[in-house]
Amino acid sequence: MTAFLGAIGAKLADRWVTALLGPGLLFLGAVALAARLGQTHALSARRLAHWLDALAAQPAARSTGAVLVAAAGVLIGSAAAGLAATAAGNAVRRLWNLPGRRLPWSLLRAWRRRRWFAADEAVKAAAREYDAAPHSAARHAAPHSAARHAVAARRATDRRDAVCLVEPDRPTWIADRLRAAAERVRTTYGFGLDSAWPHLWSLASEPLRADVAAAQDAYERAALLFGWSLLYLVLAPWWWPALLIAAVTAATAWTKARTAADTVAVLVETTVDLHLRDLADRLGLAAGEPVTARTGALIAARLAKHRPLDA
Structure with missing residues (x-):
């Protein structure tokens, strides 16, 4: 158990470094450039070199304690930026899936x-x-x-x-693509995914479940990447290259999110197509019959704890 928890902790640490700490350090670098170069000299390599030389010449640069404090501050700042990007990414995911009534x-x-x-x-x-x-x-x-x-x-x-x-x-295209998967299942099999999905998920093969989980993770990472683009957008009034970074990052995130959402939708429909018969058999419904909309209606009634429709 100790080894297992250690392995889980190592994976979480690797994921935190990859998803938050690394991008956070890059963002702090952009903040530093914005503070020192500004809009007028946004790409001035000479000013940047002079500033770095001045930092290196400071007595504190040769103090181990000062270096450790600075490193700790950088790590805390990058973690804070990562948390802000995560919050922005979560908000973006909610915006992508709004019903659009207002x-x-x-x-x-x-x-x-x-x-x-x-x-x-x-x-x-x-x-x-x-x-x-x-x-x-x-x-x-x-x-x-x-x-x-x-x-x-x-x-x-x-x-x-x-x-x-x-x-x-x-x-949005993403919201409609995910909704389309549920609508196509409802049209073909006559039941909604909301109640049946947990049961179908429990019957899915390990490779299929791994594929669905990987696609969902890719979707979440795309939303996080979009969150980083919003942070760079906030920086743009002080450093115009941040606007270009934000635009490229947002476009990349949107493309990745569309691809991931499409993959999730396809895999959800695949899970239904491959395991609906298994679910019907496990529930003792429509044994030996081909999978049709009637099968779906029987499953929906059973999962809703209603009387089966075959009477």
Whole structure:
């Protein structure tokens, strides 16, 4: 048990250093540059070199106690910055998943819905064109025309799905992607993930659970990275390169968050597809029957502690 707790402690320490302490030291370096160089001389290597030389010439630089105190101050400052970035990242995650019923999020939600419905109309138009193309023998005589209509329909569908896989109802792509997974499960199997997910998770294989956990961790790390971008944004009024750092960091974090959210959604649907039959068997429902919406309804009723629907 001691060895196990020691290993856990070592992993937590490594993760703390990687996620908070290292980025915190970089941020403190940016704060120091902002304080010494300012906006006018933001990239002046000469001023930076003079300042470092002056620090090295200070008597305190040759004092072990002063160096230790300074090092402790740097570590405390970097830890404080890491905690601030973590708090900002948690707030960002909540913002990414807001329902979008109030301003300004309702405007983003309405904009996304307009984009999706416009793309959906394009899908329907492409489908009509494909259906109106020559059929049977005439279509075989003009295969290139049929293929062109099929490609157009596929591209129109891809453009619509790039907005959302189902009709959007959230202000952000991430929130709608996670919601789409639950909606697709509800449409296919007739039950909600809220009540069934803990049971499905307990039946999932270890490799699948590890993949889901890794994707969730990647999503959280992306939100933390976005939190760091907000800290650099706060620094920008005193040091303009911080604005560039904030922009690049935020764009990277958003891209990583989208990728992680998509992976989480795919893996959640995979877990349902692979283990819904196992859950039905464990609950003694619809034995030997194919997995259908009726199976999902029976599972939902059992998990809600209602009377099964087969009577």
